[in-house]
């Protein structure tokens with residue numbers, strides 16, 4: 095595509111720091127609630143460098159949103175307990191003061207939310223919402239900010255920006271509102287963009303437009319992007335790495351192609367088998383995952399996926415598997431009996447022989463499909 | 469006429485439910501919302517009809533209009549041959565016991581204060597079916613069928629269950645009265661993929677066990693393909709395309725279906741998402757829908773004619789129907805064929821070639837065969853080429869001979885001398901060229917192989 099467009103004054107890169115732009119280490123975010131402590135994010139580590147996109151996938155409640163907001167420092171409730179480390183460009187974010195964070199929001203890191211209507215102020219005109227950040231952070235004059243806002247609206251594909259700039263959010267369609275929130279997020283030239291399910295509330299044709307827009311902006315501005323979604327399809331074609339989350343933990347992390355080619359974690363494998371695919375003929379029996387994700391107040395002590403896993407062995411319920419690196423460098427997984435390995439095959443065969451339903455049906459699915467994993 | 473035609477409807481004696489020219493309008497302060505505008509659909513006993521389209525295209529409105537909730541502005545809903553709009557309230561309530569509805573939001577559609585077994589038994593009580601004991605037995609049976617333990621689940625209340633389990637309860641409740649037709653409005657859209665698979669599998673099992681017929685409404689094309697026997701694609705209150713899922717997804721004929729399919733992100737990193745062919749802009753307002761073809765403001769293939777004249781539904785292949793002046797079917801085929809079965813089509817560019825059902829089949833088999841490279845398949849390819857040539861010959865002869873004969877025009881939506889004339893002109897040269905070309909190519913293929 096196009097090369098980084100370093101013309102605008104808002105695009106000056108903050109640098110000087112060597113190493114990854116974002117480094118997250120054993121990061122935790124727990125919530126104190128009347129019924130106990132909700133371990134929403136429980137020991138997550140990853141790094142992200144400029145120009146790269148990390149996809150975070152997982153089912154609802156797996157902790158994706160909490161992770162993204164907590165790293166940015168947006169969770170400020172009294173019941174929030176953050177620990178571990180999250181460094182942006184060398185600056186520790188855990189424990190940073192609100193004013194320190196305020197200096198980073200917008201100019202260094204920004205977020206696009208799932209529901210554009212809730213992140214836009216309904217009583218302010220679109221233009222005002224964009225210029226606010228420009229005037230506060232970049233100290234632009236009113237006229238400069240307005241010109242910049244018009245240019246931003248144009249760059250996120252809003253036709254007739256001159257008219258749109260003086261409209262209210264409710265006068266725009268869902269897709270256009272999400273374009274406006276993207277314009278706001280990009281206004282002050284952040285280097286790190288979090289997009290939390292940016293297209294979940296949108297129609298599939300508009301989703302494709304918005305994903306394209308995000309990708310184009312990311313390349314042009316040489317940003318790092320964290321794309322949070324529950325849809326493996328969305329991350330497959332648009333990320334460099336994928337982290338799969340389950341019950342507050344990363345259970346598999348790998349370069350995107352590697353992940354899809356050599357799934358190691360039974361949970362990732364199960365997710366892939368449970369989605370209906372356009373390439374399958376109609377009435378293809380889906381491989382469902384029985385049960386549901388665990389309670390995050392008292393998660394299982396061993397592997398958190400054990401109660402639903404077709405490969406489960408006694409060891410799984412007693413010892414939590416660590417996130418370890420596979421033979422392929424850069425591919426991490428959290429499992430004692432990984433898919434596609436001898437240990438995994440043996441575990442699955444054993445469970446199938448015992449008549450454990452999940453194992454029996456998975457074995458059948460794999461037998462029907464010679465190309466399947468395991 | 470505002471309707472998009474009825475060519476895709478089947479013999480009324482053969483179907484469980486048939487809607488004809490259904491229109492639903494809502495009067496709002498901003499104007500009249502044209503939510504559903506003259507659509508026709510039918511569903512056979514035991515079939516699953518998938519209804520797919522973007523938000524606001526009128527899927528739910530159609531589903532609710534079938535239930536007469538609210539009754540449509542115009543058009544007929546025939547269920548088991550009875551026009552639901554024409555019967556009185558008492559009769560309608562009775563018919564509705566055989567016609568059930570499952571909602572998208574599983575949790576809020578269940579009464580939070582009642583126990584699960586009472587929620588499921590409620591329709592039986594209202595209709596005073598069986599004795600208390602028989603009712604309990606029935607509730608136990610359906611709860612068990614949907615995968616809930618009746619002894620444990622029966623005494624709990626909805627909030628103690630997850631979304632997926634609540635959807636199982638809704639399904640159990642919809643089944644107790646032994647309905648004929650169940651309309652599911654986005655039954656899995658609020659669920660996670662793993663739970664979605666459980667519910668889709670469950671619906672298939674229930675269909676087999678209780679011999680029910682389903683209308684399955686969803687915006688996810690892959691989900692609809694998985695569960696349906698027939699799919700109808702909607703756009704802005706109109707039907708675009710109807711067909712068997714395998715056909716419709718493999719060779720979409722309507723530019724909108726094709727664009728929808730291209731927009732779906734596939735869970736395969738080797739497929740690089742391409743921004744070419746994506747739809748631009750948003751859905752127009754249903755208060756002031758575009759005239760002519762409602763898709764024309766976003767259609768990459770739109771021509772002048774699309775604004776002037778609304779396309780009527782017609783066949784492009786066996787059990788494959790489309791409402792478009794310039795359908796896409798045939799673009800993947802190697803050879804252009806004339807369009808005999810629909811005088812309303814004017815091929816204008818190579819991208820709008822149209823073929824008949826038989827030829828479609830031929831062409832698909834041909835393309836399939838070409839990918840294999842053993843001698844046998846080349847031979848059958850050549851034979852098929854010749855076959856297609858002969859078909860083209862016959863078709864052209866018929867069209868030319870038809871010149872106004874009423875038998876020929878009878879099968880079309882709007883017989884019109886001008887259009888037939890046009891069809892004759894259009895099929896004449898390409899038709900004979902195709903005949904010669906196909907037979908020639910076939911013979912060459914055979915000669916080639918022999919040498």
Ligand SMILES: Nc1ncnc2c1ncn2[C@@H]1O[C@H](COP(=O)(O)OP(=O)(O)OP(=O)(O)O)[C@@H](O)[C@H]1O
Nearest residue numbers: 494501503522523524525526527528529530687754
């Ligand atoms: N009671 C109503 N009053 C006014 N307009 C309505 C009403 N119900 C539906 N509409 C409008 O009718 C159109 C079709 O709505 P409908 O709910 O059938 O769409 P849908 O295809 O089910 O969409 P979704 O995928 O979002 O559920 C929309 O424009 C909607 O806003």
Ligand SMILES: Nc1ncnc2c1ncn2[C@@H]1O[C@H](COP(=O)(O)OP(=O)(O)O)[C@@H](O)[C@H]1O
Nearest residue numbers: 125132134153154155156157158159160161390
């Ligand atoms: N403010 C809060 N107080 C208590 N629990 C919370 C709070 N916010 C989120 N959670 C819990 O944290 C878990 C993860 O939530 P979330 O990150 O929103 O999931 P996801 O984005 O993956 O769907 C859930 O169990 C959720 O209920």
Ligand code: SF4
Nearest residue numbers: 397400403410429430
């Ligand atoms: S095999 Fe064991 S460790 Fe691996 S995912 Fe299953 S339960 Fe967890």
Ligand code: SF4
Nearest residue numbers: 761764767774792793
């Ligand atoms: S009739 Fe015209 S505008 Fe409508 S779908 Fe066909 S080509 Fe496009």
Ligand SMILES: [Mg+2]
Nearest residue numbers: 158159160291
């Ligand atoms: Mg979330």
Ligand SMILES: [Mg+2]
Nearest residue numbers: 527528529653
């Ligand atoms: Mg709806």
